[in-house]
Amino acid sequence: MIRRLRPRSLAGRTALFLTLALMLVQTAGLLIHALDRLDLQRIILSREISSRAFIFWRTAVLANPDRRQTMLYEIDLMRGLRADLSDTPAVRPGMPRPPPPLVEMFQVKRWRALPPNLRPRALLVAGGEGPRDLIVASQLPDGQWVNLWLTVPVMRPWHSGAFLVAFLMMTGAALALIVWATRRLTRPVSALARAAEQLGRDVNSPPLPEDGPREVATAARAFNTMAERIRRFVGDRTQMLAAIGHDLRTPITRLRLRAEFLEDDEQRRKMLADLDEMETMVNATLAFARDDAATEPSVPLDLAALCRTVLDEAMDARPGLTAEAVTYTGPERLRISARPVALKRALANLVGNALNYGGRVRLRLDGQGPKVEGGLVRLLIEDEGPGIPDDCLEVVFQPFRRLETSRNRETGGTGLGLPIARNILRAHGGDVMLMNRQGGGLSALVTLPA
Amino acid sequence: MVIGRHCHIHFMVESMEPPPHILVVDDDREIRDLLSKFLERQSCRVSAARDAREARRLWPLGRYHLVVLDLMLPGESGLEFARWLRTQSDVPIVMLTAMSEETDRIVGLELGADDYVAKPFNPRELLARIRAVLRRANGEGNASQEPPAKAIRFAGWTLEPARRRLLNQDGVEVPLTGGEYELLMVLVERPNRVLTRDMLMDLLRGRQAGPFDRAIDVAVSRLRRKLEDDGRNPSLIKTVRGGGYVLAATVEKAAELPASLAHAGGATP
Numbered sequence: 001m002i003r004r005l006r007p008r009s010l011a012g013r014t015a016l017f018l019t020l021a022l023m024l025v026q027t028a029g030l031l032i033h034a035l036d037r038l039d040l041q042r043i044i045l046s047r048e049i050s051s052r053a054f055i056f057w058r059t060a061v062l063a064n065p066d067r068r069q070t071m072l073y074e075i076d077l078m079r080g081l082r083a084d085l086s087d088t089p090a091v092r093p094g095m096p097r098p099p100p101p102l103v104e105m106f107q108v109k110r111w112r113a114l115p116p117n118l119r120p121r122a123l124l125v126a127g128g129e130g131p132r133d134l135i136v137a138s139q140l141p142d143g144q145w146v147n148l149w150l151t152v153p154v155m156r157p158w159h160s161g162a163f164l165v166a167f168l169m170m171t172g173a174a175l176a177l178i179v180w181a182t183r184r185l186t187r188p189v190s191a192l193a194r195a196a197e198q199l200g201r202d203v204n205s206p207p208l209p210e211d212g213p214r215e216v217a218t219a220a221r222a223f224n225t226m227a228e229r230i231r232r233f234v235g236d237r238t239q240m241l242a243a244i245g246h247d248l249r250t251p252i253t254r255l256r257l258r259a260e261f262l263e264d265d266e267q268r269r270k271m272l273a274d275l276d277e278m279e280t281m282v283n284a285t286l287a288f289a290r291d292d293a294a295t296e297p298s299v300p301l302d303l304a305a306l307c308r309t310v311l312d313e314a315m316d317a318r319p320g321l322t323a324e325a326v327t328y329t330g331p332e333r334l335r336i337s338a339r340p341v342a343l344k345r346a347l348a349n350l351v352g353n354a355l356n357y358g359g360r361v362r363l364r365l366d367g368q369g370p371k372v373e374g375g376l377v378r379l380l381i382e383d384e385g386p387g388i389p390d391d392c393l394e395v396v397f398q399p400f401r402r403l404e405t406s407r408n409r410e411t412g413g414t415g416l417g418l419p420i421a422r423n424i425l426r427a428h429g430g431d432v433m434l435m436n437r438q439g440g441g442l443s444a445l446v447t448l449p450a
Numbered sequence: 451m452v453i454g455r456h457c458h459i460h461f462m463v464e465s466m467e468p469p470p471h472i473l474v475v476d477d478d479r480e481i482r483d484l485l486s487k488f489l490e491r492q493s494c495r496v497s498a499a500r501d502a503r504e505a506r507r508l509w510p511l512g513r514y515h516l517v518v519l520d521l522m523l524p525g526e527s528g529l530e531f532a533r534w535l536r537t538q539s540d541v542p543i544v545m546l547t548a549m550s551e552e553t554d555r556i557v558g559l560e561l562g563a564d565d566y567v568a569k570p571f572n573p574r575e576l577l578a579r580i581r582a583v584l585r586r587a588n589g590e591g592n593a594s595q596e597p598p599a600k601a602i603r604f605a606g607w608t609l610e611p612a613r614r615r616l617l618n619q620d621g622v623e624v625p626l627t628g629g630e631y632e633l634l635m636v637l638v639e640r641p642n643r644v645l646t647r648d649m650l651m652d653l654l655r656g657r658q659a660g661p662f663d664r665a666i667d668v669a670v671s672r673l674r675r676k677l678e679d680d681g682r683n684p685s686l687i688k689t690v691r692g693g694g695y696v697l698a699a700t701v702e703k704a705a706e707l708p709a710s711l712a713h714a715g716g717a718t719p
């Protein structure tokens with residue numbers, strides 16, 4: 001339960017921690033303040049009680065003994081003070097000794113320091129029933145006793161509503177400030193994560209701004225340096241492969257021309273076929289290495305028309321195929337944003353595979369609405385071939401990795417078709433997966449952002 | 451790729467015109483020599499230059515019908531030479547490009563080159579392109595005199611010849627197969643003219659190097675589908691009784707791309 005309530009984000013966790021800590025500190029602070037105030041209040045009230053008690057005594061001393069009773073009745077007593085006039089003292093032997101703090105608080109020593117005309121004939125002080133009670137018995141000149149029961153008032157600190165309101169308001173204000181501040185502080189971390197994500201898709205994405213707090217600027221600088229190194233590495237590799245590719249083109253062109261001068265038709269045909277195969281391999285290697293998708297701009301594109309084009313061209317390239325071997329189901333139009341040349345290559349590779357290994361291909365474009373489930377367009381390319389073992393479904397996406405059974409001249413291939421297709425689709429923010437169908441045959445599931 | 455299915459390589463033998471004179475500019479000596487020999491066997495006259503400087507020197511010495519130009523030349527680039535050549539003459543140019551030089555190819559086509567073949571090229575494909583370009587230059591003598599159109603607009607659609615692509619009225623690219631593109635080009639170059647199947651076959655054979663075996667009808671029905679033209683009651687590519695098709699639309703050629711489509715710009719290196 002607690003685990004589930006714990007926020008996932010750095011900002012959330014920091015905010016939660018800070019808020020809890022602040023609440024603790026605030027509670028302690030308010031408590032100290034309240035206790036302090038209570039102490040003061042208690043002293044003031046005790047003084048008031050002792051003053052009234054003293055007034056009571058003075059009235060009793062100064063009043064005419066006949067009228068003493070009536071006059072004393074008129075005196076306003078208060079909570080925490082009880083008094084009476086008696087022939088016997090309320091303090092009797094055996095009562096507890098008066099607690100010194102109460103003696104101090106109720107200023108009992110004042111009674112002893114009174115001028116002679118007010119000074120009691122005898123003064124008895126004892127503790128009362130509770131720890132807050134003090135009993136003072138003082139004898140009047142005529143022998144009567146004034147008995148006073150003094151009680152330290154009980155304070156109720158949480159009684160005041162202002163306390164709760166203040167607590168809530170301060171907590172609320174602090175919470176708002178903390179959330180704002182942590183959001184601000186963790187924003188660079190989110191920006192860094194976004195930049196890393198973007199770099200994965202596009203090597204040439206713009207650099208991070210190198211400003212903000214020192215630590216953030218340092219991280220941004222380090223990230224930019226790393227991105228620059230990756231860019232240079234990719235650039236070097238691309239240049240090298242382009243050079244190799246270019247250099248291979250010249251001999252292939254020469255051989256093609258030479259083949260035209262061969263008298264033996266059969267040998268010429270075979271030589272040209274070999275050269276075609278070589279060219280395909282060079283082009284595939286170059287396409288894989290150069291990662292064309294990175295340089296081609298994204299444009300609005302009709303995916304349905306692209307699917308048809310890929311299927312039609314696959315059919316045109318295989319004159320032996322009947323029209324029923326290649327089918328398309330899906331919408332007439334489906335607008336997406338993509339890199340046309342790269343995406344066409346990816347789909348052509350998948351369709352080509354299906355036709356080479358399965359003999360026929362069914363392409364299904366899932367586009368009920370313009371945005372299909374979670375903003376993804378689904379595209380299924382199904383064949384009726386033998387499929388591939390389940391534990392090889394991912395392996396075939398590794399470059400130059402071909403299944404032993406398919407490594408023969410008839411089906412051809414460079415071992416780069418699927419890796420290129422996946423690279424291109426991932427560069428689009430999509431992906432491709434292979435799966436064996438229950439009724440037999442292999443399905444390639446392509447997802448693309450709508 | 452199917453090789454050896456179109457072995458009927460006759461070069462304008464039927465006409466009694468003198469053999470075409472072709473200038474080949476390529477920096478590789480072997481390719482230059484082999485290509486010259488290959489083209490000479492197809493009854494062409496060939497002169498060869500190893501770079502732009504030599505080509506400039508050769509240019510006034512002959513009356514060339516066509517230039518085969520490698521874009522990657524040492525020293526002055528093929529593109530610069532093509533630009534210079536265009537100031538001199540409207541001679542048809544067929545470019546030899548590498549696949550990676552897509553931007554150069556687009557610039558070349560926009561400069562007014564007539565066609566291109568990707569290296570490593572198939573000699574027969576190059577020959578077919580040369581033949582088609584020569585026939586276009588001969589048949590429609592004034593065709594190459596107007597500046598090349600950057601955009602061809604018809605019925606809300608935009609065709610960009612340099613990038614070989616079709617955009618709908620919202621600027622969304624609608625991919626075409628090579629055959630569909632060639633067919634559409636033939637149609638938009640001759641709007642409101644009835645073209646019989648034979649004429650279409652003839653016009654297309656020169657352009658399309660690969661096999662264009664699928665019947666014209668199949669290509670037309672595919673194209674109609676892409677152009678959202680109702681197959682049963684077509685209004686854009688109409689069927690003519692007696693076997694033929696006509697593009698019923700006003701075709702407008704623009705030397706500049708409309709601003710609204712400029713965002714879909716070309717590849718950036």
